[in-house]
Amino acid sequence: MKVLFIGSRLYDDLDWYVKSKDIESILTESNEEAINLDLPNQVFIVPRGMDGPKQVALMHKVDAIVPLIGIDPPLIDIAHMKEEVETEYGIPVVAAGVRAVELTSDKIKTKRFYEEIDVATPNYQILHSPDELALEFPVVLKQGEGQGGKDIKVAKYIDEVEGYFNEFDEALCEEFIEGAEISVEVLGFNGEFVALPPIYKGETTLEGTHPLNKIKSGPCMVEGLDNNLVQHTAYKIARNLDSDGIFEMDFMYSRKNNQLYAIEVNTRPNGTRYLTTATCGVNSLCELVNMAIGEFSLANISNKLQYYYSAEIPVGNYQGPKPNEPIKSFEHNDFVVHGPEGYQRVTARANSKEELDELVDKLT
Incomplete structure (x- = not known):
């Protein structure tokens, strides 16, 4: 079996698994000084974009392609490459398709998607001026694109909203939900989806504390919250996105309202994957490999589950x-x-x- 991996930064997380499966590994990377280039069987330095990886895949007649991209901007290019390579050459690409990426990479489109499939999300409005604000303070201001807390501000007063508009011309404005932050990974391939145990990421704060500075734990144990509800909602979202790969779903749970709110979806490897693996024994990156080699199934996931x-x-x-x-x-x-x-x-x-x-x- 020969698999092409795109991107080296995450490759050391699964190199041991690739070797255990006796897979011939080929990797493409645009940065010749990147880490982990000594691990695969072959490495090709290619220009940024997906044309280089596609040409390497065709030249070496790989059996599957697994993008290992942990940032948002390249995802749409990967999705278009997936459609072309799968349709024209019959090579599976274990990644989200165009529709799923378009819906999840823009927070405004994601909010509308939640409404279409009847999944609760915090009240919001699209602001083009501070004067349009109709929600009560505090509010959360975001840009449509961005990850890792970038360009997000919790505003408690109108002057903070006005300050935000000194930098931006538009904002997604949400009501601030006081409560627990939760993430859950969903794996999907060929129409099969499984939601893994939810992870507790701490409490929301008016200071907007970055997730990297919080202690996280698994499984999620929040009084009043049913983890089955979290998994069921995450499964519903993934099923309606109807795509392949890893989905990280972010939720908030309001104890005051006893309500679970969907916040956003990432269609890429994510920061909670170590906790998920530690909690339940299922490694999402290794499952990408299993999707590539035909060993992914709900039964196999069920057999691996630990507690x-x-x-x-x-x-x-x-x-x-x-x-x-x-x-x-x-x-x-x-x-x-x-x-x-x-x-x-x-x-x-x-x-x-x-x-x-x-x-x-x-x-x-």
Whole structure:
């Protein structure tokens, strides 16, 4: 089996799995100084865009293509390449299609999509001027495109809204939901979808604390919230997007209103994947490989499901015990260290909350 991977930054997360499956790995990358270029069987440095990867795939007659892109801008190019390569050459590309990317990469289109499929989302309006504001404070101001908290502001007063419009001509304005932030990964391929256990990402704050600075945990245990409802809603969203790959769904739960609200969808590998793997034993990146080689199924996912308590803690620079090889796998580890130096995080798992607390104390 020969698989082309696009992008090297995430490749070390699954290199061990690719080797365990005896897959011939070919990788394309646009940055000749990128990390992980020593891991695949072959590497090709190509110009930015999808024409280079497509040509490499055709030249080497690969059996499947797996994009490993963790940022939003290239996703639409990948989606168009997917449609062309699958239609004209019959090579599966494990990624979201054009419709799914178009609906999820623009937060305004995502909000309208939620309304169309009858999924609750915070009240919102599109502002072209602070004078149009009709929602009560506090409100959340966003741009249609962007990830990782970029261009998001929690405004408590009108002068803060006016300040936002000093930089932008338009804003998606949402009511601020006080409550729990939740993420859930959904895997989809060939019309089959499975929602993995929800992850708790902390509480919403008026300061707009960045997710990387919060301690996250799994499974989600929020009083009053039924995790089955979260998974059912995430499954409904994925089924209506009707595409392939990984979907990360972000939700908020208001204890005051006893209401789950859908916030956004990412159609790419995401930051909660380590916690999801630690919590339930299913590694979403490895499942992309399984989709490529014909080993993905709901039955296989069900057989892999495990049940752990997990936590992810920001540590800056990790100085604790060294993990076993492969260091990015929970196969032989109860913790994984990830992220760049200065911004490293430790994700740990254990059989009970008490054991998890002891392990976290040892590691941090």
